[in-house]
Amino acid sequence: MALRRVYLDHSATTPVDRRVVEAMLPYLTEKFGNASSVHFFGQEARAAVDRARREVASMVGARPNEVVFLSGGTEANNLAIRGVAEASENYGRHIITSEIEHSSVRGICDALEKKGWKITRLPVYDDGIVRIEDVRASVRPDTVLITVMLANNEIGTIQPIAEIGSLVRKEREKGNRHLRFHTDAVQAAGRMHVDVESLGCDMLSLSAHKLYAPKGAGALFLRRGVRLVAQNVGGHQERERRAGTESVAGIVAFGAAARIAGEELDERVAHVRALRNRFEAGVAARIEDVVFNGNRERRLPHLSNISFRYIEGEGLLINLDLQGVAVSTGSACSSGSLEPSPVIRAIGRDDELARGSIRFSFGKDNSVEDVDYVLEVLPRAVANLRRLSPLYQKATQARACESETV
């Protein structure tokens, strides 16, 4: 019997939509020009990049000339944070971020800290959400940047970005003119309504491959008038904010994916939410000793993060993979030991729950049959792993003793 393959890792990357492939194909073949060339081929490529810029801008309520194309979310975060840090260091060297940012933002802040920048990392409490009072209390006269993600990539929690945006506006009115606000919307775009005006951010990061377009394209929304120092230099592309020949086909694909995501947003959200809710209800009914991570309401509709007590998430991931189900863990394998996910630790889970956490992320092409298949194999996989777990043996013996004594 053929193995059923169920992909539940859409937060890692998404398959490329066929309509997106069709839109980009001509730009790999007959329309191959360099968008900087003056001749017909170049102008054809330039027109396609400009169209994609309008499409991406429209998805987030920006003006086309506020969109800088680059290679993806990591580069967008680098340009935003390093670029503003370098442009503002004469005004102050303090940055506010959260404890649950993507590793790219974390890594950039750690690197700046080593160079003498002061970094405040806001806590997210047990529901995985930053509190606006904490942001307010952290702002100092030398704060030049706040960078807090719109939605988290491991637990999906949605942060109070519009509130931070209005706080930043008030701080500027009070005299902190150099304060800038960046948000990483890589996970949020295409999964919730994103509008740079209502969010009040100065910069917003996007990545094409989370939106059913290929890897290798992304964008930074850069509000008109916000100054930053380019990180890629040596060319005039992207109005000198990101040198390097544009990946025209990748950008065209990104534009098409952004347009389709805008058109289909409500339908996609309803679909993935229904699948995710069916899945979570099934898990709660079939598997004991599970903990759902992150606020249950203020989170992305496609994502479910669950800790399974008494087992290692990596073991469960491999077991599910053998049965055709693709998921992910937040733990990182470093120097032979499994480091528990910093995000799950930040919401106060103990080591055991942090190690036993799995992210299931649904996509537009998943079906009810996919969910039901996973609900069939997952309880068996958990039971098999628990049977081998000394922790589980101990817990069941203790429970048996308790019920005898009651």
Ligand SMILES: Cc1ncc(COP(=O)(O)O)c(C=O)c1O
């Ligand atoms: C929240 C978030 N930010 C940034 C990135 C990095 O994006 P890219 O893979 O395009 O570099 C990711 C990718 O997983 C992400 O989830």
